[in-house]
Amino acid sequence: MKKDQVTSYWKKLEKENLDMCASPTLFRLLKINGAKFISKNVLDVGFGEGQNLIEFQKRGANIFGIELRKSKIKKILKNTKIKKSNFFNCDLNISFPRVKKKFDIIYTLDTLNYLTDKNQFIFFEKCCKILKKNGFFVIHYPQTQLINKRKSKDLFNYNISNNYKKSYFFGKDNPIIFLNKNKIQKLIKFYNTKLKILSSIFDINTVSKSNSSKLTINRFILFKKII
Ligand SMILES: C[S@@+](CC[C@H](N)C(=O)[O-])C[C@H]1O[C@@H](n2cnc3c(N)ncnc32)[C@H](O)[C@@H]1O
Numbered sequence: 001m002k003k004d005q006v007t008s009y010w011k012k013l014e015k016e017n018l019d020m021c022a023s024p025t026l027f028r029l030l031k032i033n034g035a036k037f038i039s040k041n042v043l044d045v046g047f048g049e050g051q052n053l054i055e056f057q058k059r060g061a062n063i064f065g066i067e068l069r070k071s072k073i074k075k076i077l078k079n080t081k082i083k084k085s086n087f088f089n090c091d092l093n094i095s096f097p098r099v100k101k102k103f104d105i106i107y108t109l110d111t112l113n114y115l116t117d118k119n120q121f122i123f124f125e126k127c128c129k130i131l132k133k134n135g136f137f138v139i140h141y142p143q144t145q146l147i148n149k150r151k152s153k154d155l156f157n158y159n160i161s162n163n164y165k166k167s168y169f170f171g172k173d174n175p176i177i178f179l180n181k182n183k184i185q186k187l188i189k190f191y192n193t194k195l196k197i198l199s200s201i202f203d204i205n206t207v208s209k210s211n212s213s214k215l216t217i218n219r220f221i222l223f224k225k226i227i
Helices: 002-012 024-032 051-058 070-080 117-130 181-190
Strands: 041-045 062-067 087-089 103-109 131-147 195-205 214-225
Touching: 024 103, 024 131, 024 195, 024 214, 041 051, 041 117, 051 062, 051 070, 051 103, 062 070, 070 087, 103 117, 117 131, 117 181, 131 195
Parallel strands: 041 062, 041 103, 062 087, 103 131
Antiparallel strands: 131 214, 195 214
């Protein structure tokens, strides 16, 4: 089943340690739309290496996180010296943790796309419950991936439309549950009495470790809780 594939895929990456830095797009998106960080409660769902939470902590926020991989919880505890009870180890395809706090900002980067369709709805529902009125909710997911199959020896011979083709989404072992237009529109429509879209923007990243053969285009959607 897809959800078992997700769990085993990430468990295999339990020991992987990536060098990451915080997402400028996330911080710019929130700031431009009026978010404040000092003394605010911020929850990162699927925080991975924790680079964005660490940036929020630097900016004065109280940080909280949810993660499937125990090693990532250990890592963030070591790096932030925050109390253990701020972090929840759970598989969101099985259940959402019991979180008693209310949050000013909840965000999830490249993680919603590892939840099954049903659990994506549950995720929205639970986040709405623990988000304060006027709180910010950010989702981010890969919109598409472009592949460059013809490797050029000339590093400067790059033209996105010539070199890259939209040919597939991610490697065969990656159990990504792609959020296509229909799915995302259903989610947005279902929650539109609670969440209002403020902005939607893109950023681009390379996922390949040592070459420039893949470009991922990610969509960010920023919502505000209206009731
Ligand atoms: C692609 S990584 C993104 C990490 C981080 N948000 C970032 O942007 O760098 C996806 C993260 O979600 C976590 N994850 C995947 N499936 C999950 C699930 N079912 N429940 C909880 N966390 C999950 C993984 O362990 C991983 O850290």
